[in-house]
Amino acid sequence: MSNPIAARTDSLQLSRTANTFAPPVMEARRWLADVNHPADRPLLNVSQAAPVDPPPLALREAMAARGRDDAESHLYGPVLGLPALREEVATQWSAAYGGQISAAQVAITSGCNQAFAASIATLCAEGDEVIIPVPYYFNHRMWLDMSGVRTVPLPVGPGMVPDAAAAAQRITPKTRAIALVSPNNPCGVEYPSAVLRDFFALAQRHKIALIVDETYRDFDARTGAPHDLFANPDWDETLIHLYSFSKAYRLTGHRVGAVVAGTARLAEIEKFLDTVTICPNQLGQRAALWGMQNLADWLAGERREILDRRAAIDAAFPMLAAKGWQLLGNGAYFAYAEHPFSLSSADLAPRLVHDAGVLLLPGTMFMPDTVPGGERQVRIAFANIDRAGINTLFDRLSGLTY
Numbered sequence: 001m002s003n004p005i006a007a008r009t010d011s012l013q014l015s016r017t018a019n020t021f022a023p024p025v026m027e028a029r030r031w032l033a034d035v036n037h038p039a040d041r042p043l044l045n046v047s048q049a050a051p052v053d054p055p056p057l058a059l060r061e062a063m064a065a066r067g068r069d070d071a072e073s074h075l076y077g078p079v080l081g082l083p084a085l086r087e088e089v090a091t092q093w094s095a096a097y098g099g100q101i102s103a104a105q106v107a108i109t110s111g112c113n114q115a116f117a118a119s120i121a122t123l124c125a126e127g128d129e130v131i132i133p134v135p136y137y138f139n140h141r142m143w144l145d146m147s148g149v150r151t152v153p154l155p156v157g158p159g160m161v162p163d164a165a166a167a168a169q170r171i172t173p174k175t176r177a178i179a180l181v182s183p184n185n186p187c188g189v190e191y192p193s194a195v196l197r198d199f200f201a202l203a204q205r206h207k208i209a210l211i212v213d214e215t216y217r218d219f220d221a222r223t224g225a226p227h228d229l230f231a232n233p234d235w236d237e238t239l240i241h242l243y244s245f246s247k248a249y250r251l252t253g254h255r256v257g258a259v260v261a262g263t264a265r266l267a268e269i270e271k272f273l274d275t276v277t278i279c280p281n282q283l284g285q286r287a288a289l290w291g292m293q294n295l296a297d298w299l300a301g302e303r304r305e306i307l308d309r310r311a312a313i314d315a316a317f318p319m320l321a322a323k324g325w326q327l328l329g330n331g332a333y334f335a336y337a338e339h340p341f342s343l344s345s346a347d348l349a350p351r352l353v354h355d356a357g358v359l360l361l362p363g364t365m366f367m368p369d370t371v372p373g374g375e376r377q378v379r380i381a382f383a384n385i386d387r388a389g390i391n392t393l394f395d396r397l398s399g400l401t402y
Contacts, residue, residue, distance in 0.1 A: 020145035024138050024365040031350045037357050044393050046380045047359045049185055049333055053384075055250040055287065056298055062290045063283060073282045079274045080266060081108025081258075082285040088292050089243075089258055099230025107266050108280045108288075109273065112215050112244035112257035116179070117143050119240050119259060122268035123176045123209055124149045131170050131178045133162035135336070135366035135374065137185045137213070150174070153371050160187040160329040160336065164198035171202075177209040177240075178202070182226070183216040186366045186379040187329035187336040188310075190220055196227040204238045215244040216332035218299060219306045236262035245284075247333075247383075248299055249291035254284030306333065312387040313380075316394045323398050333383040336363075341402040344375035348402070356396040 028047050037043045054060060066073050080086070086106040094101045109115040116139075124130065126148040132140060134153040144151045152170050157163045167178055178199055182191035196212065203210035212229070220226050229239050241260040246252040259269060273279075291299075313335045317327050324340025341348060345362030352358040363377025382390060 016146045016148075019148070020142045021138075023142075024361060028349070028359060028361055031353045032359065035353055041357045041396075043353075043357050043359060044385065044389060044396070045359045046382060046385055046393065047361050048384060049381045050246055050252045051250045051383050053250055055291075056295065058298075059249060059287060059291055059295065062294075063287045066286050066290075067283055070286070073286055075282065077279040077282050077285070079270050079279055081106070081280050082282070082289065085285050085289045085292075088289055089260070092292060093230070093241075093260065097225045097230035098228060099235060100233075101230060101260060104263050105236060105260055105266065107259050107261075107269055107273070108285055109257040109259055110277045110280050111246065111255040112213065112242050113139050113143070114255075114273075114277070115242045115257045115259040116140055116211070116213065117147075118269045118272040119209075119211055119242070119261070119265075120144065120147055120149065120177075121272045122265055127174065128176045129172060129174045130176060131167050133180065133184075134368065134371050135160075135186050135363060135377070137181050138365055140179060140181075140213075141368070149176075151368065153368055154178075155371060155373075156187070160184070160189045161191055161195055162199075164195070164202045167199065168202055171206055171208070175206070175208055177211055179211040179213070181213040181215070183214075183220055183332035184329065184334075185216065185332065186334055186361070186363075188331035188334035189329040190222060190226065190331055193225075193227045196229060200229050200232070200238060204234075208238075209240050210238050211240045211242065213242040215242070215247060217243065218248040219303055219332050221307055221310065221331060236265075240265065245288040245291070248302070249288060249295065251284055251287055251291075254281050254287060256280060256284040256288045306383075309382045309385070309387065309390060310335075312390045313382065316391055319394045319398050325397070328377065333381050335380040335382065337378055337380065338376050339378055341400075343402055345378050346375065349378065351402075352397075352400075356400060358393060358396055 085108055087103040089106045090101045090103045120143060129150045129152050130144055131152045131154050133156050141151050154162050154167050200210050229235055243258040245256040310330055313330050326338040328338055329336040346364040349360060349362040361379045363374035367374030
């Protein structure tokens with residue numbers, strides 16, 4: 001029997017999904033097949049960029065009560081999300097960023113990936129371009145591929161931070177947006193406020209959108225607002241801000257995210273959301289709202305724990321540095337490092353499962369083939385590994401020779 005995808009590939013008429021690569025995390029999980037990890041060397045899984053623990057008990061109890069007593073939590077709701085949650089995001093974000101954000105400028109989505117997808121759908125047509133720093137978040141690249149949008153890679157500069165002047169050189173008549181992630185996935189770095197301001201000014205000058213994905217904003221090491229973009233009275237003409245409730249409140253399986261943008265943009269986003277999900281997860285939205293209103297102290301404790309793990313990475317890394325490793329970035333949930341071996345990270349990462357009982361992601365998953373560097377880089381996600389686990393991880397990696 002013929003393969004319809006292969007047939008279309010042969011005729012250069014690729015389907016949307018055939019235009020991109022397989023999901024990297026799913027590929028990495030397949031490396032675990034048929035591998036037995038002894039009791040004295042259990043698998044250290046540092047591949048996942050999200051918590052694997054459930055929400056805190058108080059939130060689960062609140063969700064259970066809502067599911068039992070609130071009939072509307074099981075029904076269709078507004079396409080752009082629960083009004084009370086939109087209002088809470090607007091209120092808290094206005095206070096946090098020192099700007100003016102209304103509930104009408106907030107939409108709730110089924111996770112932050114959908115917020116990105118919806119935003120791109122309102123911005124781009126076939127053949128348009130979006131500039132993204134590399135290393136990039138691979139799901140952003142995948143969605144651009146499947147949308148017929150050209151990814152324009154922007155190699156990062158010192159400290160794994162992108163440069164607006166370098167981005168300016170890549171803007172063409174087809175450029176529709178620049179997309180940034182800060183704190184960054186995969187590199188962990190927090191983009192300085194001045195850098196974000198430069199990118200905003202660049203986007204504003206060229207009348208393109210600046211997408212800023214702040215999924216990991218709750219684990220930023222800095223005090224105060226990470227940027228002042230919302231303080232600009234015309235922010236909604238340029239800025240599209242994305243957020244995920246998955247990380248802060250461990251609502252990964254409930255798929256709740258947000259997009260903050262101008263009302264005209266959200267009217268277009270509403271078309272997209274209505275056709276793909278009709279409305280966000282009703283119970284998940286109520287959980288996110290309850291978390292925002294009741295879990296500030298708990299979330300502060302989660303932030304302290306993540307920052308302590310970040311400090312543990314810094315403290316223990318000399319063990320790897322002595323063997324030729326280099327720490328390129330460290331923050332949010334991630335340490336991004338350069339390994340000293342001659343083989344590509346694409347080959348190294350699967351071997352680490354067997355040789356060290358470690359599952360991490362190779363830098364090649366975060367880079368296009370046209371940009372060098374990923375073959376020497378790896379991402380370590382420490383969302384689910386504590387100080388002791390970090391020391392064990394580095395002990396295993398430091399003993400490797402290839």
